[in-house]
Amino acid sequence: MIQAILVFNNHGKPRLVRFYQHFPEEIQQQIVRETFHLVLKRDDNICNFLEGGSLIGGSDYKLIYRHYATLYFVFCVDSSESELGILDLIQVFVETLDKCFENVCELDLIFHMDKGGLSAAPARAVSAVKNINLPEIPRNINIGDLNIKVPNLSQFV
């Protein structure tokens, strides 16, 4: 199960926050902040998994994240999800955004919170990926092919 999807920028500003389990607002912000601090200090060339620990749930949960240009995409999932699968899911999610906004950049997320059902996009991407028969989208035949090309996200200053 995916417990939360957090998208924030390099400065920890939340850009898209979705919790699938209720937390009061201040806790949500705290989770975003803590997650941000956790992922911030990690180099780009180390592994994309983090033990969530105290953040959400407990030891059963993991943070799986990817860093694109100025944005961090963090999924908090429990042990029933395949780690490598979620990494691909993030990729598909970003690609979906890319398709929605044509060359997605952080500004798109900021200004089009409501557009194109973005708010529901995570859920949609989740279902999209889970539905597709993988062979149809050649890129995902290897869920876990980690050398997928990262879409060009224009740098946002």
Place this chain on the structure above:
Amino acid sequence: MALKMVKGSIDRMFDKNLQDLVRGIRNHKEDEAKYISQCIDEIKQELKQDNIAVKANAVCKLTYLQMLGYDISWAAFNIIEVMSASKFTFKRIGYLAASQSFHEGTDVIMLTTNQIRKDLSSPSQYDTGVALTGLSCFVTPDLARDLANDIMTLMSHTKPYIRKKAVLIMYKVFLKYPESLRPAFPRLKEKLEDPDPGVQSAAVNVICELARRNPKNYLSLAPLFFKLMTSSTNNWVLIKIIKLFGALTPLEPRLGKKLIEPLTNLIHSTSAMSLLYECVNTVIAVLISLSSGMPNHSASIQLCVQKLRILIEDSDQNLKYLGLLAMSKILKTHPKSVQSHKDLILQCLDDKDESIRLRALDLLYGMVSKKNLMEIVKKLMTHVDKAEGTTYRDELLTKIIDICSQSNYQHITNFEWYISILVELTRLEGTRHGHLIAAQMLDVAIRVKAIRKFAVSQMSTLLDNAHLVASSTQRNGICEVLYAATWICGEFSEHLQEPQHTLEAMLRPKVTTLPGHIQAVYVQNVVKLYASILQQKEQAAETEAAQAVTQLMIDRLPQFVQSADLEVQERASCILQLVKHVQKLQAKAVPVAEEVSALFAGELNPVAPKAQKKVPVPEGLDLDAWINEPLSDSESEDEKPKAMFHEEEQRQAKHRLPEVDEEELARRREARKQEQANNPFYIKSSPSPQKRYQDSPGVEHIPVVQIDLSVPLKVPGLPLSDQYVRLEEERRHRQRLEKDKRRKKRRDKEKKGKRRHGSLPTESDEDIAPAQQVDIVTEEMPENALPSDEDDKDPNDPYRALDIDLDKPLADSEKLPVQKHRNAENSKSPEKEDVPVVEKKSKKPKKKEKKHKEKEREKEKKKEKERKDTLSVNTHTDTAPKDEVVEPRREAQDEEDEDQDQEKKPSKHKKKHKKEKEERPKDKKRSRKKLLGSEEAPGEPVQNGALEEGPLPPMSSYSLLAENSYIKMTYGIQGSLQDSQVTVSIILENLSGSVLKSMELSVLDSLNTRMARPEGSSVHDGVPVPFQLPPGVSNEAQFVFTVQSIVMAQKLKGTLSFIAKDDEGATHEKLDFKLHFSCSSYLTTTPCYSDAFAKLLESGDLSMSSIRVDGISMSFQNLLTKICFHHHFSVVERVDSCASMYSRSIQGHHICLLVKKGENSVSVDGKCSDATLLSNVLEEMKATLATC
């Protein structure tokens, strides 16, 4: 009105939309909070307007603000307004806002029920979709109960888009309203074979999620999933299924055996790393469940380890991480195969990635041995020094302690070394784990008697340097070790070299800056120390010195009396008075030492952590009963109970303080070194450890010792524990030499003159003798502790409620008594009329669909009446008094569930045996063992609920009939109510390498019991077995017997004749057997209602008999299950540890039982229309129970 509309739209032009809000926030970076509060005011204004578009816009902005962390719960009602907008664009905003801000505590949520129901049945699939998506986020138990039926209908919607969402949301509904699981499950199961892959995958997801929590209820789905696994090409689905199998295999080892092959194939064939990884994971789970003696699986382990090694060696950090993760699972059961990759894992310890280092640390835990412990810990200690972040360092610290303390300090050969490691760890700045170190110090000092002297000397040094540990606030966490240090010094004060000095150290004014709970320990142990000093002085007749100590106490104690901490204050003032009293006595020259030390006489032994829980409740004590009736609420609410003793600790844990900069640290370190160098008590005060070594026999002659002794103990800059490592190496070397010498001597004696050649013998773990003769004191348990080990389960687990047996209605729903009962009761309630109404309401879609649905509905009606009952109740629950309707129903269901639980077991097991028939019965025993073993396996998945039932050993109604080298026969007997007949099922298993054919069973009939033979055959003819058996195959044949009197057990002699044919030819073989018809086999499981049961008992024409069996440890639940299973009874009613049971013989005798469980015994009272039958059945039951 029109004007208002116009005005509204003009207003809107000036309203900010979301973009403006975002832009505004970005433009007001300095005073963001102010700007936002201004915006919120505007939004409040907008919400007051009637225009729905304005409201939607306002809510949309609120959604954004919510994401930024602003509370929008005040707008809940407005959100509901927007949700009910007719336009989809608005509705969607409303649902989005609701899904983000609503939760179970939102009170207006109950207003949404009807709106959501309307949206769910909306003709537009998008309305339905958005309602489903929203509902999934804020569903409450009430909503779940009220809407369960609507959502279930949507599961068969024509559009896959809706079906998929409905299936997914059912999971949330189950969580909130567990009663819906059973009725909805059949349909959910259907969805596994939905033509749309999306729906199918959703169903797989939901079932996997359910099964993960309560795997045992989903075992019956294994074949279905197995089919899916072999047929599906969707990797997502495959991964889920494979993960699910990982959870199921521990419960069903046979499943594991079947899985290995397809999984191995997948591992070899797939190119998807994720799938490969999950396969490896599940294979590991299978291997864990099969771990007991399966030599031929070593290939699979090798394959796994080999694949994982590839992952770990990969340059991709993600794969490396996962590889290590999976490796740690193998470690638990197959440590040997992992240990061979030690090099690789130690290498990962140096990885720059923290997550990977942590995983590697986990693995280290299983890799230590006596031999390499010191070496590994040394390596970790260097990491501790280097570690940059506190989290990683703390993790290292806990790992070091874990590794060293694992399985009762099994790997520690030298406890002095360990103590010094602990002391070194206290030098860590800012760690949170001070209490861990403290706990270890205490544990070791208490349990390893030999080490106390050394520990005390180290602790007194620590106390002496307490200011280093306690002074800087950064070390807040670490000051916990002072707690241990003081206690050890106080408790074992007889070992102190300079007690007076330590006493002074403990009475320093600095101590008052420590946290309260530590000060309290200080105060307490000061007295202990004081007592022992007093005794020393008095024995030495140094009265003045003794009085001086007393004076010191009186001078210093007041600082504690003034403490803000109550505990410290109280203890200090008590003790101060005591000491003052002592002073008076001393002035009169009365010897007091004896009496003062008598205060602390006796030894404190370690107590097992679970000991408190295991103290059995004495008879007649009801812990839940009020001692005094509670006072009125108003008074008791004012004062909430405070956690008096834990508060301090929590506070500490909470604020972690910033670290000091490097310079400061360096300076402090220098200061500490200086301090240690100048400190006369540091190390020197302890008896030099070498002395001990010298004591060991025969060592003195070895020159190494002298060299050893000349090594200066205080090497500046070299950490203490390193010396131990070196000493230990030398000690081992000595030991080896000594051993060699002895060996040599022996050899010389044996064969003089013959030279010994060959290398030094390699050192194995067993060769290393511990440095100290350590007796590790085991932890105490209360005298008559209960043996149960069920206290680890969390009673608050939300998934426990979903521990519901799903196979039941399919197996023998008609047979279940309570259901019928319930059906009868249901007919009174008006739901049947309700159902069609709902259908009409919810079904505007096309006729075709309607027809289809009605068909389906009819099918279901037949299939599960009871499921309808439960759900259809919900259809009319909008009305206010719904709870009155629902509540009793739920209770009824609960009862039913409980009863079914008891009833269920037999049928389930019967089923199992049917499965087993295909398998070789030989495996039966083995797999049973494995099942038991696997229950204790560490990798056990979450198994909630079923708290009262202990693990129930698999039962078999089949017992051995006869066996020879060709064939093995096992048999079971079932009674049928017709014509006084019993059916004997015989499983024939071919054990030989030849084909068995022309099998014929002949039985010598008795007067009472006859075998039913084909018409026209004589009494002496055998009955042919209708099949042949190829080698290794087993099959079941059934034979019917007619019985006249059933009150006695019967034995029939018989012979099985057959032809065994192999390559060399055919031989005639025979096997004799005795069929034993027990009285229980004439009984049939017949349900009975409690009222009928009561009438039966009242009728008075039953004869009575009773038995009693002692020494039963099995849980009552299991006991009942056993009786039900072996003796064909059913439970009528169960209250606590008392149950009434009923059964009926094939000739219509009623047998009623009352089973009571006492402390260790079970008594069974029986009533039956035939006394002989009853006494025989009870005798048989006694035999069964005796094995419990």
